[in-house]
Ligand SMILES: [Ca+2]
């Protein structure tokens with residue numbers, strides 16, 4: 001058992017953080033006079049990229065080298081279901097996003113997006129069938145999307161109309177994001193058989209929105225709002241509210257329309273500004289929307305993991321749900337790089353730690369999935385910094 005002393009100042013009387021243990025790895029952290037348990041529900045992973053809570057009450061996990069697995073967070077039983085042989089893992093590319101069919105397990109389909117090599121790095125969206133023990137019968141929905149070592153997007157969500165949304169990066173070619181003949185720098189929308197929906201904004205095209213650089217976070221709220229996070233260059237990481245046919249500016253506009261050339265572009269084109277930006281960048285990755293009552297400080301907030309700054313961010317929204325009110329930072333460098341998160345129906349939050357992705361400094365046991373349980377924050381939020389937003 002490891003003990004750390006954390007020296008930052010916490011402006012609350014009592015802070016109780018319980019990271020419930022399901023494995024032998026645990027550590028206790030002193031915050032002022034308060035001892036805190038930290039635990040992991042899975043350890044020894046290799047760059048977990050997508051973690052999602054399934055209706056089977058298991059956490060479904062992709063790892064970038066090509067592994068898909070299923071974890072019971074209550075006892076840490078962890079079963080590997082599939083290794084995709086032709087995954088091309090290089091720098092940021094590899095097996096990335098995953099989503100389950102909305103009627104899972106009645107309709108036992110699992111959708112994956114990964115990079116492969118065919119005359120260059122490409123990206124493919126594929127459906128598998130879950131047998132109860134393994135994933136079989138790969139069916140390609142879309143392939144040949146240009147990829148790159150970096151900027152491959154690749155979050156997936158499915159909405160209530162059975163439409164699949166896929167983020168793509170600009171694959172290092174910024175101008176592709178404004179090019180409506182390119183699938184790069186976009187959020188795509190398709191039917192679950194891979195066909196183009198007839199109500200997409202660009203007729204005959206998968207494109208739903210454009211002007212994206214490298215969106216690696218995507219979440220659909222229970223009332224149908226679609227939010228994305230997006231990596232900026234050295235400036236202007238963004239969170240956006242995604243609208244049908246929206247142009248989000250890249251590479252002409254970074255963040256808000258606030259320089260002379262950006263204002264000229266924004267006056268000429270219908271351009272949607274972000275909800276919030278960060279300069280310098282934090283490397284914002286997986287996002288989720290917190291609607292539970294369990295951790296009151298996070299209610300109605302977008303939760304955002306980030307890699308470079310190694311924090312969890314919460315953006316609390318106003319009652320209309322479209323304007324950021326408060327931005328708070330949590331767990332600054334507690335665990336290292338954070339790639340993704342998922343939320344259980346009872347409100348526990350699980351964080352995917354990504355210190356083995358080539359840019360981190362892994363400890364023994366990394367990469368991991370950490371559980372932030374119940375009453376942890378109920379009355380005494382553990383935060384690092386907070387700012388009110390006045391825009
Ligand atoms: Ca933008």
Ligand SMILES: [Ca+2]
Pocket residue numbers: 253254255256257258259262
């Ligand atoms: Ca700007």
